[in-house]
Amino acid sequence: MDDTQWQETALSMASSMYKVAAGVLHAQADAQDAVQQTYLRVWERRGRIQPEKLKSYLMRTLMNECRNIQRHRARVTPTESLPLAVAPENESARPVIEAIADLPEHLRLALWLRYLEDLSEKEAAAALGIPITTLRSRVHRARNILKKKTGWEVTL
Amino acid sequence: MKKALRLTGSIVRDSMPPVPEPFHDQAERMLARLPAKEVVPMKKKLSIGLVLAVALCLIAVGALAAALLSVPDVVEQELIPIAKESASDYFTPEEVERVLDILEQNGLRLDQTALENILKEDNASKYAVLMKVFTLEFGKTTAAEWSPEQRAVASRILFDAGLIEKNRHLPPPEDALTLRQAVQSANDYVKETYKTQEDFFDESRYVVWNNYYRKPDGEASPDRTEWWLWFHPLTEEDNAYTMELNAQGDVLSCEVQYAPCRWSPPDGASSAE
Numbered sequence: 186m187d188d189t190q191w192q193e194t195a196l197s198m199a200s201s202m203y204k205v206a207a208g209v210l211h212a213q214a215d216a217q218d219a220v221q222q223t224y225l226r227v228w229e230r231r232g233r234i235q236p237e238k239l240k241s242y243l244m245r246t247l248m249n250e251c252r253n254i255q256r257h258r259a260r261v262t263p264t265e266s267l268p269l270a271v272a273p274e275n276e277s278a279r280p281v282i283e284a285i286a287d288l289p290e291h292l293r294l295a296l297w298l299r300y301l302e303d304l305s306e307k308e309a310a311a312a313l314g315i316p317i318t319t320l321r322s323r324v325h326r327a328r329n330i331l332k333k334k335t336g337w338e339v340t341l
Numbered sequence: 342m343k344k345a346l347r348l349t350g351s352i353v354r355d356s357m358p359p360v361p362e363p364f365h366d367q368a369e370r371m372l373a374r375l376p377a378k379e380v381v382p383m384k385k386k387l388s389i390g391l392v393l394a395v396a397l398c399l400i401a402v403g404a405l406a407a408a409l410l411s412v413p414d415v416v417e418q419e420l421i422p423i424a425k426e427s428a429s430d431y432f433t434p435e436e437v438e439r440v441l442d443i444l445e446q447n448g449l450r451l452d453q454t455a456l457e458n459i460l461k462e463d464n465a466s467k468y469a470v471l472m473k474v475f476t477l478e479f480g481k482t483t484a485a486e487w488s489p490e491q492r493a494v495a496s497r498i499l500f501d502a503g504l505i506e507k508n509r510h511l512p513p514p515e516d517a518l519t520l521r522q523a524v525q526s527a528n529d530y531v532k533e534t535y536k537t538q539e540d541f542f543d544e545s546r547y548v549v550w551n552n553y554y555r556k557p558d559g560e561a562s563p564d565r566t567e568w569w570l571w572f573h574p575l576t577e578e579d580n581a582y583t584m585e586l587n588a589q590g591d592v593l594s595c596e597v598q599y600a601p602c603r604w605s606p607p608d609g610a611s612s613a614e
Contacts, residue, residue, distance in 0.1 A: 192372045199368035201560035204357035213361060220373050228375045275352045286357035293356075316445035318456065319438055324435045325460045328348070338345040 186236040193241055197222060202247050206299065209251040209290065219250040224315050226250075240303055244312030248294075284334040288327055295323035343574060402457035410447055412478035412496050416471055419443045419501045424467045429506075432465045440470060449477050467505050485550035487572070488520060489513050492553065511555040518590050520551055523568045531582060535597070543570050548573040566593060577601040 186194075195241065202223065206216035223246045227234065234242050285296060298309035299320060310320040324341065329338045346352070410418065420443060423436050430600065437459060444450065451459070455473045459465045472495070475483055479491045487495070492514040500508035513519075518526075528541045541547050550571040568586040581598040 188376065192375070195372055196365075196369055199365060200360045201366070202366075203360050203364055204354075207358040216358075217364065219369065222366065224368075224371055224375060270612060274347075275355055278346055278352050281346055281348075282356045283351060285353060296348075296353055297357060300348070300350045300351050318441040318445055318450070320439055321456070322434065322438045322460055326438075329434070331348075338342065338343045340345070340347050 186239070188231075190229075190236075191231055191239070191286045195227070195243060198240060198243050198303055201242065201303050205244070205294070205297060205301075206247055206251055207221070209248075210254060215254050219247055219254055222253075238308075241308035241311040243300065244304065244308070247316060248312065250313070255313060264293040267301065280335045280340060281331055283330050285327070287334075288330060292323050292327040292330065295320055296327045299324050352504075360454065360497060374377060412449065412475060413498060415443065415447050415449065416474055417498045417501075418424065419447075420474065421498065422473070424502055424504065430467055432470060434465055437470070440474075444474065444477075449474070449479070459464075468499065469503070471499060484552070485552060486548070488535075489553035509554045510571065513553060513555065517566070518556075518586075518588065520553070523551070523570065523586055525551060526586060527570050527582070527584050527592065527595075529571070530584070530592040534595070537580070539572070546575055546579055548575060571574050574602065 196318070199220065200273075202220045203216055206211060206219040210216050210219065217296065221242060227243055227246050285293060288296065292314060295309075298304055298312055301308060301309065304312065306317060306320065310317045315323075328339055329340055342377055348415045360436055381414075394420055418536055423443075424432070439455075440587060441451075449504045451473060454477075459470055459473070466539065469567070474486065475484075475487075475491075475495045479487045479495075484495065489510065492510045492511050496505065496508050496510035499505045507534075524541050528539060531537060531539050531541075539547075541549060552569040554567060554569070567588045568584075570586065572582040572583075572584075574581055578600055580600050581602045583596040585593040587593055
């Protein structure tokens with residue numbers, strides 16, 4: 186993969202990376218920092234990363250950066266509460282959308298990454314550093330919680 | 342009526358924080374600046390220390406592979422402690438997740454159907470989950486198709502953990518009739534008694550289920566059942582047989598269902614108990 190292709194792949198992941206980082210860090214500036222640091226770190230190691238693993242590597246590094254930022258905050262609780270999309274594409278599904286946003290972080294991340302179109306199931310599991318089976322069980326648990334909270338028949 | 346909704350990527354994305362308008366341009370600029378931050382890495386000499394470190398790593402990897410536990414060891418040493426953490430007969434979803442992690446760490450993976458069955462319910466029966474794990478080593482999907490030795494291992498572990506009430510599947514002693522000998526005795530008996538040409542060893546014609554029971558005292562009694570065998574025909578031409586044999590291989594009882602027949606094993610034939 187040449188540098189141009191690398192940059193194109195990285196740019197195609199930008200929105201997803203920002204959303205995940207913002208969902209973990211609850212602060213716009215921190216989310217932007219996390220994405221920037223991720224690009225820098227992965228760029229430095231680009232010669233050692235197989236092209237087919239670049240996406241999961243980017244997301245995995247992003248998760249690490251988010252954890253670093255959280256540690257440096259020294260237990261300062263984020264003040265921002267990031268809003269959901271003002272006009273979601275699926276307005277009728279709003280109760281489920283809000284319930285997803287309220288899920289515990291590890292279940293929410295599993296669901297988000299599983300459904301990000303940029304990543305396959307395998308890449309999503311690799312990005313979270315967990316086996317595929319764990320990813321699947323987290324997704325199922327998330328689904329069960331959504332069913333209980335909304336009273337809707339939520340299927341995957 | 343309950344509302345139904347299928348989760349899609351679009352719905353899940355709506356639950357994520359929105360991306361600020363200028364972010365995409367910022368990201369593009371960040372990426373464009375990266376080549377300017379190029380750092381030329383130092384060339385590393387291949388030192389003796391490096392070679393030694395690599396060799397040690399290889400040894401460690403080899404040792405790790407050798408240290409991978411067998412399935413019964415994984416169940417007994419790693420999964421039973423999780424099962425014992427609560428008095429419930431069911432694993433919580435978190436416990437199921439830990440079980441799956443442990444299996445993965447030991448290079449074990451349940452097949453898709455087994456996995457879906459476990460994940461389908463909010464809670465999974467500890468007994469059912471562990472029996473599924475045993476099938477990873479013992480092969481057959483029903484315990485009645487395992488060998489008496491395999492069944493004995495599973496039963497002991499589950500009994501010791503309190504997941505079954507009785508442990509009647511003790512391992513056969515050295516001089517006991519083997520499963521093959523018991524099946525042979527049964528086959529001879531059927532051929533002689535019913536004047537048929539059944540072949541219980543022909544896997545295209547029969548599935549053999551077995552239950553081997555031995556009293557803890559090991560006392561042999563000529564008229565005590567040690568083997569229960571079910572011969573389930575896979576064709577419409579063969580009969581089904583349910584037979585009891587004693588420790589010497591004598592047939593104590595034989596029940597025939599004449600062809601064509603439906604396979605209906607008795608309740609509990611394939612439990613660990």
